[in-house]
Amino acid sequence: MKQKRRSSSTTIRRNRLVAYTFLLPNIIGFLLFxxxxxxxxxxxxxTSWNGFGVIEFVGIxxxxxxxxDANFRISFINSILFTLISVPVTLFLSIxxxxxxxxxxxxxxxxxxxxxLPYVTATIAVAAVWQLIFNPTMGPIxxxxxxxxxxxxxGWLSSPSWALVSVSVVYxxxxxxYYMILFLAGLQNIPDHLYEAAELDGAGPIAKFFNVTLPSxxxxxxxxxxxxxxxSFKVFDLIYVLTGGGPGRSTHVLVYDIYNTAFKQFxxxxxxxxxxxxxLLILIFSFIQFKGQKKWVNY
Amino acid sequence: MNIATGTKTEAAIYTPAPKARKISIKQILKYxxxxxxxxxxxxxxxxxxxxxxxxxxxxxxxxxxxxxxxLHWSNYKDVWTKVPFHIYYxxxxxxxxxxTILVIINSSLAGYAFAKIKFPESNRLFFIYIxxxxxxxxxxxxxxxxxxKELGLVNSHWSLILLGAFNPFGVxxxxxxxxxxxxxxxxxxxxxxxxxxGIYWRIILPLSKPAIATxxxxxxxxxxxxxxxxxxxxTSDHLYTLQLGIQHFITEYNTExxxxxxxxxxxxxxxxxxxxxxxxxxxKGVANTGIKG
Numbered sequence: 001m002k003q004k005r006r007s008s009s010t011t012i013r014r015n016r017l018v019a020y021t022f023l024l025p026n027i028i029g030f031l032l033f034x035x036x037x038x039x040x041x042x043x044x045x046x047t048s049w050n051g052f053g054v055i056e057f058v059g060i061x062x063x064x065x066x067x068x069d070a071n072f073r074i075s076f077i078n079s080i081l082f083t084l085i086s087v088p089v090t091l092f093l094s095i096x097x098x099x100x101x102x103x104x105x106x107x108x109x110x111x112x113x114x115x116x117l118p119y120v121t122a123t124i125a126v127a128a129v130w131q132l133i134f135n136p137t138m139g140p141i142x143x144x145x146x147x148x149x150x151x152x153x154x155g156w157l158s159s160p161s162w163a164l165v166s167v168s169v170v171y172x173x174x175x176x177x178y179y180m181i182l183f184l185a186g187l188q189n190i191p192d193h194l195y196e197a198a199e200l201d202g203a204g205p206i207a208k209f210f211n212v213t214l215p216s217x218x219x220x221x222x223x224x225x226x227x228x229x230x231x232s233f234k235v236f237d238l239i240y241v242l243t244g245g246g247p248g249r250s251t252h253v254l255v256y257d258i259y260n261t262a263f264k265q266f267x268x269x270x271x272x273x274x275x276x277x278x279x280l281l282i283l284i285f286s287f288i289q290f291k292g293q294k295k296w297v298n299y
Numbered sequence: 300m301n302i303a304t305g306t307k308t309e310a311a312i313y314t315p316a317p318k319a320r321k322i323s324i325k326q327i328l329k330y331x332x333x334x335x336x337x338x339x340x341x342x343x344x345x346x347x348x349x350x351x352x353x354x355x356x357x358x359x360x361x362x363x364x365x366x367x368x369x370l371h372w373s374n375y376k377d378v379w380t381k382v383p384f385h386i387y388y389x390x391x392x393x394x395x396x397x398x399t400i401l402v403i404i405n406s407s408l409a410g411y412a413f414a415k416i417k418f419p420e421s422n423r424l425f426f427i428y429i430x431x432x433x434x435x436x437x438x439x440x441x442x443x444x445x446x447x448k449e450l451g452l453v454n455s456h457w458s459l460i461l462l463g464a465f466n467p468f469g470v471x472x473x474x475x476x477x478x479x480x481x482x483x484x485x486x487x488x489x490x491x492x493x494x495x496x497g498i499y500w501r502i503i504l505p506l507s508k509p510a511i512a513t514x515x516x517x518x519x520x521x522x523x524x525x526x527x528x529x530x531x532x533x534t535s536d537h538l539y540t541l542q543l544g545i546q547h548f549i550t551e552y553n554t555e556x557x558x559x560x561x562x563x564x565x566x567x568x569x570x571x572x573x574x575x576x577x578x579x580x581x582x583k584g585v586a587n588t589g590i591k592g
Contacts (some may be wrong), residue, residue: 012418015417016419020418022411023408025405025409027409037441038431038434038439051445105329105330110337111337112582114340114341115340117344120570120573120581121524121571122526122541122542122567124524125545125564125567128559129343129344129560132560133343135359139359143363173340182585241549254437258437259437259531262441263531275438275441278438279434282435
């Protein structure tokens with residue numbers, strides 16, 4: 001008995017040694033480049049530091065200042081608005097497209113490729129194209145609108161009231177294919193017998209959709225909502241190229257402000273506080289969704 | 300979160316087209332809607348390609364001429380000579396290839412430890428890895444930059460390579476894949492006298508080609524398309540990546556739209572080729588893990 005226990009504890013020790021040998025390269029990178037920076041920026045958010053000189057501890061000063069920072073408030077609201085516009089529309093469209101492209105269609109691979117194509121192309125190149133497409137006087141969109149008899153179409157990216165919506169349009173166009181793939185995988189997982197049972201009960205296509213498809217898809221919808229929100233809070237490239245945050249501050253979002261505060265104004269402490277507010281915002285959105293899921297997600 | 304662990308075969312994701320069927324109005328409407336949506340997705344690319352071959356004055360002509368009267372291939376020549384595009388290409392390729400190799404090595408090793416070796420902290424440690432995937436990049440961006448500055452790697456490709464080489468997604472992907480490989484196989488190899496590393500190298504890795512392929516594509520695409528990283532770390536023109544080069548092009552030559560479009564086409568062609576070559580792995584990867592590339 002004693003012998004056996006000793007051998008099991010040596011097994012644990014041996015396994016541990018082997019495991020950490022395998023983990024070593026990754027753990028070093030993980031600690032250095034992910035875990036320690038996450039913790040370090042938390043502490044930095046309580047300092048006023050510009051990268052040089054002494055690090056001065058300022059308590060919750062940065063967070064207090066954020067509360068009164070009018071520009072920060074605009075970015076905060078823009079980030080939330082952007083998420084509230086783009087996530088529901090993206091998910092709604094991608095569910096519809098996934099259902100349409102699920103079965104019973106010819107050339108399905110061609111259509112899926114078309115929808116997925118924007119997602120694999122670099123946002124910078126894509127943004128350059130959309131900038132021209134949205135050109136208020138000469139672009140193809142307003143060209144078409146004016147041909148159709150609309151004399152004063154919106155200025156899109158150059159109009160303070162339309163800029164955020166225009167960026168959302170490009171974002172939705174760029175990411176809809178990604179969510180479509182997730183929904184397609186979800187649809188393929190729905191067993192046929194559920195539909196057969198519904199048919200036996202006399203359900204038509206609409207009843208089948210609401211009683212079989214949607215409930216079976218609810219875990220996927222929940223998952224895509226969570227990552228959809230996280231991703232939309234992180235939009236940077238598109239805004240950088242399409243509008244540069246403008247006109248005025250109409251497309252300034254949190255990540256854009258964090259970048260500018262850190263790497264243009266070198267206010268590392270303040271930028272870290274902003275980053276943690278962003279993180280908190282994402283946590284709150286995720287928490288609300290986790291709380292809400294019990295009411296509608298079927299596992 | 301079924302989707303994160305569920306496995307799905309290629310065949311199941313690509314349902315073959317059904318046999319000929321009666322054409323109803325409903326079917327026609329369905330096809331019409333799908334064709335319109337597909338066109339909306341593809342037309343910006345067509346417009347981009349067509350504009351890249353036009354004379355400057357033709358670009359905004361209305362109604363849109365999809366095929367230019369004369370093809371101005373000189374736009375491409377101009378782009379590649381005005382801007383050191385070949386250097387941007389080589390820089391991007393270098394970063395993407397080295398990052399991808401490092402990601403595959405360290406993630407598969409770590410994934411093996413989490414999936415196949417029983418040690419007390421395994422689950423807790425893996426949970427920390429997963430939890431960090433929720434944290435936005437902005438939260439670690441500043442200390443990372445400080446660290447790279449200390450290491451003297453700012454304005455060097457190595458900062459981007461190192462930061463790209465360690466991501467929890469890779470570990471997650473390999474762990475999930477390795478778990479599906481039966482333990483009996485490993486036991487048999489152990490009885491045959493293979494050590495842990497031998498098992499990893501000779502048994503597990505050869506069986507994991509699909510997972511490796513998926514991660515290669517994702518890592519490559521991610522490095523290739525990355526913009527914020529190069530924007531923060533690279534300041535010298537000769538170190539620029541393609542994305543940074545294009546952005547540079549937008550600000551420098553912002554009135555030469557035809558050239559800009561030629562530059563944009565040049566930048567996305569490689570990813571589109573990679574995508575077409577590895578389409579199935581790519582789609583399976585998204586479906587299985589929910590990775591955002």
